[in-house]
Amino acid sequence: MESTIIRSKNFNAYFGENHVVKNVNIEIPKNHVIAVMGPSGCGKTTYLRCINRMHELIPGATCNGEMVLNDEDVYSMHPIFVRLKIGMVFQRPNPFPNLSIYDNVIAGYKLNGIKLPKGERDKVVEQSLSRAALWKEVKDSLHKKGTFLSGGQQQRLCIARAIAMEPEVLLLDEPTSALDPISTSSVEDLLHELKTNYTLIIVTHNMQQAARVSDRTAFFYMGELVEYDDTKKMFTNPRDNRTQNYITGRFS
Amino acid sequence: MTQLETELGFLKNEVINMWNLVRSQLIKARTSLMSYDKDLAREVILKERRVNGYELKIDRDCENIFALLTPVAIDLRFVLAVLKINSNLERIGDIAEGIAKYIISAEQPFKPELLDATKLTEMYEESINILEDTLTAFENEDTILARGVFKKDEFLDEINIAANNLIEEYLKQNPKDIDQALYVLSIIRKLERVGDQSKNISEEIIFYLEAKVLKHKHSH
């Protein structure tokens, strides 16, 4: 019934000699929210950045294994094409400071030199901002700089910017760790709305957040994928002892 | 609407559905009692499984809400209250089933004179009332109505205490009906438990809405 959109098989990632993601096997179903959690340095962010090939931008970073998007190997596609299909939102809100809110949303087109007719552009901007639950707040100040917004609004602007490109998958790297609780919950609520159109993979070190927002959760520890299961199952009756210790805060 | 609110809304609906099922169980048990309808009694016994199913489902939902959504303050009290109301309702379901079992075991129809003389009819009416009051109080978040339940429970207690004497008197006049009279006494005892469970439910409703603990306090 549910089709797999991303599949990794025996996937490994390295920083130079350092083996940070070890033999990860995972299947991510379409239109779900997947949370990836684990203690700092467990390889969760690295794994996420491997999915859209952002990992390889770091000097000395390498990876191997199978990473498949819709039956096509991500690592045999052109990285630019991969990143158009798999959008990303980062830890700190990072709207382009030199662009207006409007231009930030269509930055993916504008800065890539893709010309859209004005009507089309307006539509993309409105639709993306509405999906990011930001339209109502900014529709009267579209031509102000994006950096005038509050942290939570900026993060939602970044989400709008990513979904304006109509990606299939949206990666979120600790998207709320720099936000206050109110902004955090507005972003979390948004994730629920977004999964009707996109597949979301969210890295978080906050396990309550993983519990709240996701359908499935993957637990990484020391570069290994320890457990990957329904979030309900994971938080009520985890299979692995390490998972249990982590979510109950008994980690030593 | 946050996800927690949505989930709590679902949970509330689920509890109300269970409540209605339990109420209809109790009413059907009464109908089968009055009309000596063993088929209806069997239906009540069969449907008890559904009550149990609700109980398990609500337990699991509460567990998931605790594990995934970490409710706090009024939300936390709500889930805690639901957890306890859930088991109270399940017991009322058991009571309805118990009454239905008596009807199946009874060898002849219950005499209306017996039911009236022991005030069972009146008591049954009142215990269904009391259950409906708690449901309305829960649905409308009405603590005044919930507090009214305590008074009605006292009325049930009085009938229960008086029941021994009433049965004794009835048996003096109709010694042959001893079998039936014992069933009636058991049913009265069970209905008294319905009152107690409803009282507990009311306490939980007040706890969740007002954060006041009324349990084990003698004056309300």
Place this chain on the structure above:
Amino acid sequence: MSNLVKYRIAKSSALKIFTIFLAFVCVVPLIFILLYIIRAGITKINWHFLVNIPKPVGESGGGIANALLGSMIIIGVAALIAIPVGILGGIYLNENKKSRLAYWSRLCVDILQGVPSIVIGIVAYFWLVKPLGGFSALSGSVALAIMMLPIIIRSTEETLKLLPDSLKEAAFALGMPFHRVILKVIVPCGISGILSGVILSVARIAGETAPLLFTAFGNPYISTNITKPMQSLPLLIYNYATSPYNDWLDLAWGASLILLLWVLLLNIITKLTTRRWKVQL
């Protein structure tokens, strides 16, 4: 209060007064120079002064038009050479922080910054003037461009270093190719720093005399041919200030004031651009 504490307080205020005094000492020479040049030069400057070339010895009047135009051309050409090279070099250094080439080129840039201007003049003389067979404005421009380079490269690099990596990542994550990330995101965001580096470097070379002595050489007439010798403000000041004629001395004073105003103006523009173009991160 114990004596020890009183002693400490006294020591502290003594140091404070001393630093204020030193700060004042730094400013005093500048104020004197400014006042002196303004007093000597202000009376010489008028429209006639700006649009005429120097008169021969013995004739009074005359202006510095040739030097003004020459300076502009020489600096303009120097900027044309140095700005693209400098900015691209700065971008390279910022993008490849750890590479071996970046390490060495950074070192070279630092050394270049310390090379005396006269040495650069001589080098330009041997590289360009001699092979080309004569003094030319172009060789002067090259010498000045070499002096501008380290300033532009370092200021570009420092500006870009301050931009958060997340900005670049955001651009890459939108599927932008490297050259677009640099041109459309990194450079626009750092534009104020880069511009102020460029303007400062222009201000810095505007007054350079030594490299021009062997290259642009000087020319008493207006010339716009960059392959021929050309006059420039510092050269004019140098030549005329050392002459024995009063008219020429006056000319040198006037030219000094013009040069001073020019540099001052560039510095003010720098401050304004930094404020105007500053991208709020």
